[in-house]
Amino acid sequence: MAQRDIITVAASAGGLEPLRALVAGLPPDLPASVLVVLHVPAHGVSALPAILDPAGPLPAGTAVDGEPLGRGRVHVAPPDHHVLVLDGHVTLSRGPRENGHRPAADPLFRSAALARGPGVVGVVLSGALDDGTAGLAAIRARGGVAVVQDPEEAAYPGMPRSALETAGADHVVAARDLPALLDRLCREDVAGAARAEPAALMDAEARVARPGPDALHDPQRPGVPAGLGCPDCNGALFEVPGEGALLRYRCRVGHAWSPDSLLAQQGLELEGALWVALRTLEDKVALNVRLAQDAELRGRALTAGRFEQAAEETLRAADSIRRLIAALGASGSTAEIVG
Template identity: 55%
Template sequence: MTVRPRDIVVVGASAGGVEALRAMAAQLPDDLPAAVLVALHMPAGGTSALPAILDRAGPLPAQVARHGEPLEHGRVYVAPPDHHLLVSDGAVALSHGPTENGHRPAINALFRSAAVARGAAVTGVLLSGMLDDGVAGLQALAGQGARVVVQDPRDALYPAMPEHALQVLSPDHVVAAAGIGEVLAKVTLELVEADSGPAPEALRWENEIASARRFGEGMSAVGRPSEFACPDCHGVLADIDNGLRYRCRVGHAWTAEALVAAQGDAVEHALWTGMRALEEKASLCRRLAALARERGSDQIAERYDVQARETLEAADVLRRQVVGRG
């Protein structure tokens, strides 16, 4: 039996993740026999200071990942803004594939690519964050025999991501961020079977979408159309995981919880837009009422005054709805 080392570590974090990543990096051994790839949710524009932060925090050199560069042991590769960070044939791959839960880079995309490329030779680490980002990717890793490490929710600034992972998985380790370095020092010394067979077709299909090698074509084979629209492109979402995850025809992916949050944002935007339109209509009605009075048309002016009052009452109803959502 051919074996290989467990020498790929993939790390995902979101809100509160910088603090957790810094604590983890500070305790990594300087001779870690693995490459570490990090995806942190961040805005699309600008640059990221995370590589410099991690480079100063611990003994391992950290850098912005570059497409096509070979993975080296004892080095940290950080996803650049607006690009998925992926593992491909022992090298870094960057992609501008569809967003997942509205994010690029996406944690699920990194975890899934590592599961496809290296299977059991991977350790997945999920840190602080909101909603359930990264959990589907962590499940993919566990299904391929990879080790799973989750930050202790009590140690996370935003415990939702670790908590969701604990609800659906039995991680190999649940530790504070500062203790993850010690865990990785041991786990990366393990040897695993080199060839455990190809990853499941659905997993490879989703990885190809994140890699921008294909879009959502063929989704009918892995899911059925739902009644929901994609918040990014407004296309029909297909249910690809029994109501837990969805993808649209062009590839945008959403978990059910992230979809609820995105729909909530859309509702709030609609409420603010409606309130603005009502305020503008009331202002215009008052102006028309004043002009009518100047011309001596009191009956017409009163009609505009009534419209202004009714419109302001409707705007006040919307205002209470918006305030109540806060």
């Protein structure tokens, strides 16, 4: 009997508690491997394996490059590495970031969909923005099952809501109901399930995340020039019709962005540029004041007045920049990408 034997899980802000609840309720004889991506900082050591290992009966540990996928085991993506499914093994990659993240959910989901088709269950939990949406669409396109935490109970509903509205879901459940649902899904016979052939785009995008030369050296690379710059490398972005109805952007070296993630990162860059402008203006005010004082000491009243006027004008410009920064923050234009 063919069964679903891979569960991929994506979580970000607010995702620790539903992750813990999921792992705590899974049975010790779960006939599937569980692969988890939680957005974590690139530097340091993730505490997630130490949190999940004692939470339930399944052993949980940091994913190791080349290790076989172990049924009844939880493989956790390490910091600064995508975790992928390839030839029945875990593969780690420092490939291009997706939606500003490495590890990211989309490369994992996409690779699992290509490897196992109907044998995959994708789960999207609490988190900001929309990582996991494109990957969940890929899983559904290959005949797998999509499960989404109910956005109404998620601490950060962005990720589950995006997945639900764009990729769609076969099940929308509360975190407490996830373990029983996943156990049931992994014991169903999927021998007769339709296994759709992967689209050329899905295969090309999956290859981008793997170690080694990426798939975007092909002169027939997917997408059309978008007239936008990549926030990660300043390269040209190409507009790519992604899995399902999701529009995304990729640069030549492979960094990928959803529209929401790109807007959020542009907001961060805009705020950073404004702070640089404000610092430059404040420096200019300080220099003009110092020069005015020096001119006064030398008895050059006209020169001192000119510097004082310049200081006042520059100070007004600095105040305008401060108000603009405050307005951007109030409007959410500088929304933070939660890691």
